[in-house]
Amino acid sequence: MKNFLLILAFLTGLFSTSMAWADAEVNLVSAMSRVYSYRGLGGQEARFVIKVDNLAPNKTVNLYYQAHDGQWRDLLANYLGVAGDGREVWQASMTLCTVVDSWRCDEITATDLNFAVRVEANDQIFWDNNQQQNFHLGMNDGYMLAPNYQVLINDKGEIRCDTQMDRCDLSGGRILLQNLAPLKTVTLVYSLDDWQTTAQVSAEFIDTTGSHPLSRFTNPGVQGGELWRFSILGLPANADDLKYFVKYDFGGPVAVDNNYAQNYRLGIPDFPAVYLRGTHNDWNVESGYQSMQKFTNYAGDSYWQNTIEFSGHSPSERFKFDIDPVDNPWLWNYGDSDNDGRNWQGIAEPDGGDIKILGGPGYYRVSFYDDSHAYQVEKLSFGPFPAARTLVFIQAENPDDEPTFLRGGIDWGYSQTVRGVDCGASEAAKWDCAIPMRHRLGRDDPARSNDWYLDWHGAEDQQGEVIGSPMIWTTNDADFGKTIIDDGYGYTPLNLWGDNYWLLDAEVYCNGVAVVDELGQHWFELKSYNGDGLGWEGDIQQANTPYVSNNHFAQCGKTNVFKRNQNGALIYQLYP
Known part of the structure; x- marks a missing residue:
């Protein structure tokens, strides 16, 4: 579901006069707001970084902001880690609408932001509300940095390694600073x-004037926040740690x-990739499904x-970590x-024994x-997830190599009439x-790793600037030169028909939501969606479906083949 929580606060005033106005226990570090628009899509993205004292193990950190309707609401912040001064760092983020879209929102919610931050712990509430003035950030102001900071690492970046080339690269680093002079230099040391020797690289200003409309933001910000980028290329793969600061x-x-x-x-990674192999997948690496996703924590x-899901059918469920199972299976493996x-x-x-899990059937991280x-x-x-690998192919020829996305679920009218569930009752409903669902391919891509549902609404939190569940372009031409496993698109033996068949390969959790027919088959609806002006696929009339709809119907656990704007459907067993 969504990572942020909006709670309507019905209060007669913004704050009670009995509360402190600028407590040392909590303070705003930075904020950012931008408006993006592209081919009929639009929205407002806002992020906030907050530092708080470690007042108690259990605490709540909120952004308190004035919404477009004038009401004040809470936005729950998420814990990131501990800074060098021992204080905790938290972050809140949200997306608001600038375009009315009946499938996503029915009103424009974007707004200039008046806000404060607070922490609740030990039955006490502490505020930073900018000395009773509240903070203000225009919807397209870009970045702002609290006045007690002149420069700050905004994103530490990510290190990726190529062990064959014996090198690592740091990319994605970001520095936020106050725009204090027209001429300036920013250096990463x-x-x-461990500081026996040092080197340095220059950071560069991020000029957003020529960037894609979906990623553009005002830089320098209206309130003086300025974002720079840094990278370090060619780090040795055998180093232990990279340590740095900014001047x-x-x-x-x-x-x-x-x-x-x-x-x-x-930390410099030891491994270029890690795969899980065990009884849950018969020790195989199929379609990249068991590749593990790389993260870097705040430290x-x-x-x-x-x-992974263990069925409990094996007397002893077990697994191991395999580093290069495609080219060198089990050559570099780790167990316990x-x-x-x-x-x-x-x-x-290295070469340790199988890691056993005697916990019964269930879903394990x-x-x-x-x-x-x-x-x-x-x-x-506790208990196995009723997941079924499901393939959806949609044949669509898009102009200018535009991607195809999938949206779907259960019809709201059917849900209310038959299930008694009103999906339009609220934002959460x-x-x-x-x-x-969970994508089986491309899990390193946030558009897929943060795509938790096949839904009718477009992008989910932290999924990026997408307009649905991303599909993969495929062909049945084995000589095409690209494959979906190695390149993220191209040839796959699953495609039996030709070019321009877009694929969704996912584990779909159908029980409790999908429609069950008299044969016990689980069905769900879907439609393709494009952001190139085509928008929604047209209405169709598919035969032999559980109920009448203008959408395609697919079955869980099977291969489902459709053509854009056509009534026909080919549905057959996934493993004939």
């Missing part, structure tokens, strides 16, 4: 040997952000994570010979830390007509 020279005293003398750190540690199946954490060693080789298994559910 770094070390790979900002604007003609006055040089400003430094060294994380309160602790410096910033990023700078690289780790790999994925979720000391694990008896009851202790779901440990240190994985597996984490594997790159530097320490520590692993952890967490059970997420609309997800009751969405189909939970």
